Amino acid sequence: MSNQQIAKLFRNVVAAYSIKDEKKFHFQILAYQTAAETILNTTEEIKDLYKEGKLISLPGIGETIKGRIEELFKKDHVAHFDWVLKGIPKSVFVLIEIPTIGPKKAYKLVKEFSLENPDEVIEKLIFKAKNGEIAKIPSFGEKSEQDILRALLEYKTGKNKTARMVLPYAAEIAERIIAYLKKSSVIAEAVVLGSLRRMMPTVGDIDVAVATNEPEKAIQYFVSYPYKDRIVEKGPRTASILTSGGKQIDLMVQPTEGFGALLQHFTGSKAHNVHLREFALKKGLSLSEKGIKNLKGKGQKLKTYDSEEKFYSALGLSWIPPEIREDTGEIELAEQQNLPQLVELSDIKGDLHLHSDFPIEPSHDLGHNSLNEMAEYAKKLNYEYVGFSEHNPSISKHSKNDIYFLIARRNNLIEQIISSNKGIRILKLLEIDILTDGSLAINNNSLDLLDGAIVSIHSSFNTDKNEMTKRVIEGLSHPKAKILAHPTGRLLNKRPGYNLDFEKLFDFCKKNNKALEINSWPLRLDLPDSLIRQAVKYKIKMVINTDSHSLSEMNLMKYGVAMARRGWAEKCDIINTLPYEKLLDWFKK
């Protein structure tokens, strides 16, 4: 059972509790909601954590829910859930997947029309809506009937729209709306918040905040965005639109003097905000997007803050970088003024994973720009050095000798660039396949031509965990193999990645001075943040690379840095923050 399936089961339990008695089960509802979110946001598989006895380490999962999950894996169902879900038709759980339809509406509709069959409920409800039958039900009306019909039709035709956007794509959409908003004379400031500001690998909705002293005009301007499909909602303080591409943009406004509180509120995460507000309550303070109320004083006057720094400071906390606002210990450390100094883009001194167009005849893809073009571009990025890491020459089409001379020819070209171009240092690397038996795709003679090797898995992904771990460690065991590229092999929204025992891998890397790559490519962002966090705890070295196949991709470094920051990595954890000489020493160690 996947994390998503478990989260869905928990959301069904929440819905069932809400339908049966929302007040009586209020705190169970909260608990299962939190647990569902935790499970959905965990990059580790719940099944693995269950096997390893680590379920209790997840926030919001206590003894009871841990027991439920254990029962689920042992017996394939949970007796308590069977009881909770009893009497609620399965079609209800289909309807609650649709935005604007919650448990109460879903249950009323299913009961009213006896729509017990989950496979037919959408079609039949569309029919009822078109027939004007929903409007006749008490507490429903013509407007809500039309809203439900539209929601049903959108759900039916556009299921794929619900896939979350990869980060850079969301950033592009956000840039366009921000540029539009900034053209308005009534808007003092417009910034992107939410999961995009926290640099989550994928983004659902785009959240935007605006500072204005004329909220009505600002909101009217926002909903007049020319690339919108329709207005989802519009009030005096917030509004939402759907772009013509089907992406939702949420807007919140505050006057300039209260903008700091809004920045804090709308950045999230939800778990961070809930914890922060509970933390504040204990000090007698109540937080909202408007500011801070002192509950102790008589007047209970609202204090406003024009910056986030001042807002956090008023709570006795140092400012917390958005990337780590996930309620995983950051509030406690901010209270002790002891947050980590997260690595920054400006700390990066070079990119060690670049694919040029040098005809090295690899079995995987070649880059689109020359060695020289990429070296020149690296200078524009203020790098001190680059590493060229084309794929190894294909082993099926070349003899060992051919391979040796292909690499030697590339090295000659690199030497020419080094001697003619004093502005940049260059490392001679390669990205080398780890074959299924754990050996590297090229032999020692060829490896001797290199400053070091990046090794990676590009075949037989479906190997079992133990064998894959053995294979990777074997590949990394060669003295020249110093970096494991894109260690999980995941592709966001496409494939989950192969099975690896990361504890064993961390242990090996620690003892043998190997580094794990944080790959900045938008569909990879691999290592994932949770594994980076573990690697930091293990004191494993990492390297942030772009895996660029063209000049423009070399700009993606910021996304790798963002993942490193989400994983609490500091400058000292990342080897390509080292100056050239020290980096070379590290490769030789």
Add this chain to the structure above:
DNA sequence: GCCGTTTTCGGCCCGACTGTTTTCAGTCG
């Protein structure tokens, strides 16, 4: 049902918008 530097008992974030009401329920972030 979770959680702990006020607490192993007794708390549990805060506010927005819509539609159907005539003061609120439902949904969302």
